[in-house]
Amino acid sequence: MIIGTRGSQLALAQTENVARLLKERGVETSIKIIKTNGDRFTDRPLHAISGGVGAFVRELDDVMLAGDIDIAVHSMKDMPTVRPPEIPTVAVLERDTPFDFLLTYDGTTLEELPEQSIIGTSSLRRAAQIRRYRPDLITQELRGNIDTRLRKLKEGQYDGILLAKAGLERMGWELEGEILPPGFFCPSPNQGTVAVVTRAGTEAEAAVSKLDHTESRIVTEFERILISELGGGCTTPIGSYAELTPDKKEIKVLAEVLSLDGREVVRVEEVIPMIGGIEKARKLGHRLVELGGKRLADEALLQISKDACGTDNFYDY
């Protein structure tokens, strides 16, 4: 069976992990690198590439529908909500650390960073959350793959950078830094989780389904439900996070929408029983809209399209 992947270091690490998990279950695979348009035109802003957010995933879908690959591995947070019905998400892997991570040039913590320190991030959500927490810091766009971003920090272009902890874990890089707690830095929906897709009704589907991790599937589903009425997608500052309580009878959910400058925040937070939980999560998502979350997301979207660049949250993979 052939696993298709993008060629970035992180995408390859994620794919090699899936190949290993399948091999442990007696399934041999080979890896095929697909050069996507998204990878080809890294100098262009995201919206200039056909498909925008989700472009990388869609390109791999096309290759799969053409029959050239049997399995594809994605960072789940980059997958568009609407998926081709022929390509189900057969496995949601056990979640890695879902939180954001602050790496600073000299190990300084967020609390200790002097005023006017420059923080690099390509995520509008992270930028808004940092501005809310420390309005005295300066956020600057930071593009490039995870390796490029670390190089830019080392070169001293930034005092600190923000990224997903999971990306570093998957690369096997143990770096000193600070995990940002979800209460202040609510992560992107499905952050830290890898999903595996195949065509429906294939041998690959049967093999990959053994890798599905029920708890991770549940929490990622809740995170999507919470923000499903907002629109705007992952280019606007939206966070959503869910975790099961230790007895697994309840689920703690948290979602927020921010203005780009971080001054306005709309947020919902609740512990809901698993029984009837989906319906409750939908209602909570509706409340997020009523509280003004949709207005904030729409306003952010308008601002972004006025601004020719600095919109993408997508090359940082």
Ligand SMILES: NCc1[nH]cc(CCC(=O)O)c1CC(=O)O
């Ligand atoms: N935005 C791009 C992206 N997609 C997935 C990851 C990291 C791994 C993950 O969250 O699954 C990243 C990089 C980042 O946000 O720092």
